[in-house]
Structures are given as structure tokens and as C-alpha cells.
Amino acid sequence: MTPECSTKSAGTVPWQPLLLPLQILSLGSGHPAYNGFSNPPSLVSTPSMPPRWPRQPDRNDPAYRRLDDRMNFAMHVAIFAASNSGLWFFQNLQAQEWPWATWVTLGWGIGLLGHGLFIFAIARYTKSSS
Structure with a gap:
């Protein structure tokens, strides 16, 4: 017989509200909190890496x-x-x-x-x- 962990309410964990933004991103338009944008909003803007210099590099500039x-x-x-x-x-x-x-x-x-x-x-x- 294996011991089981008991929780106050089945299926919830104390940090579950922190997962909601990730669930919205992963589920997309099927999630009830999805607001109808064409793409789910991202949590972090992704800069272009590596940074690019907009013109030809020149030490005289x-x-x-x-x-x-x-x-x-x-x-x-x-x-x-x-x-x-x-x-x-x-x-x-x-x-x-x-x-x-x-x-x-x-x-x-x-x-x-x-x-x-x-x-x-x-x-x-x-x-x-x-």
C-alpha cells in the first residue's frame, strides 16, 4: 500500500493561479480567458538576438x-x-x-x-x- 498525499481540495495546488498565463498561451482560442486576438498575447517580448546594427558598421560613425x-x-x-x-x-x-x-x-x-x-x-x- 502506497501513502497518498492529501490536499485540501482535489486538483488544486497553491501556485495554480501562476500557471494561468501559460495555459492561455498553450491553449489559444480554446481557453475561456482567451480574448480573441489572432495570436495569444506573449508574456515576454522577444528581442532580435543578437542585436543588429541598422546600417553598415563603420568606426568613423x-x-x-x-x-x-x-x-x-x-x-x-x-x-x-x-x-x-x-x-x-x-x-x-x-x-x-x-x-x-x-x-x-x-x-x-x-x-x-x-x-x-x-x-x-x-x-x-x-x-x-x-
Whole structure:
């Protein structure tokens, strides 16, 4: 004999109202909550991935240069975060007396701060003549 779970009301679970939007999407026009649109409304708008530049990429274009520099800075931040979390993990794992990860993080953080300062405060994005 197997034990059975008893619930207060048969067929309902506490999180069932959270499933209603997904049920509307999956059932389409057969669902009573469907409002008659040609397609069921989506829960999340889907952007085109990867992002596309609307015209031919050119480093002489100031808008493209600004976007490219900011994307490079975002990659720099992501690599900094991922690498330093790994460095600190191994630093704590080894329990070294000399805190080498502190100096790596400090040096790289200063470089990252300089990169951000240049991108967001110093760089001038004007049309360059070549």
C-alpha cells in the first residue's frame, strides 16, 4: 500500500493561479480567458538576438563607435567579475599568508575604473574625417 498525499481540495495546488498565463498561451482560442486576438498575447517580448546594427558598421560613425566602446567596456566588466570571483575562490581555498588576489583585483580595478572614466567622461564621439 502506497501513502497518498492529501490536499485540501482535489486538483488544486497553491501556485495554480501562476500557471494561468501559460495555459492561455498553450491553449489559444480554446481557453475561456482567451480574448480573441489572432495570436495569444506573449508574456515576454522577444528581442532580435543578437542585436543588429541598422546600417553598415563603420568606426568613423560616432554612434557606432560609442556603442562599440560601451559593449567592449561591458565585456571588460564581465571578464573582471568572472575572473576575480575565481581568483578569490582559489585565494580562500589555499589560505595563503600573502594576499595576492587583493593586488590583482586592485590593479585590475584601477584599470577598469580608467577604462570606464575614458568611455563615459573623456571620449568625444564626433564625426572623424579620414
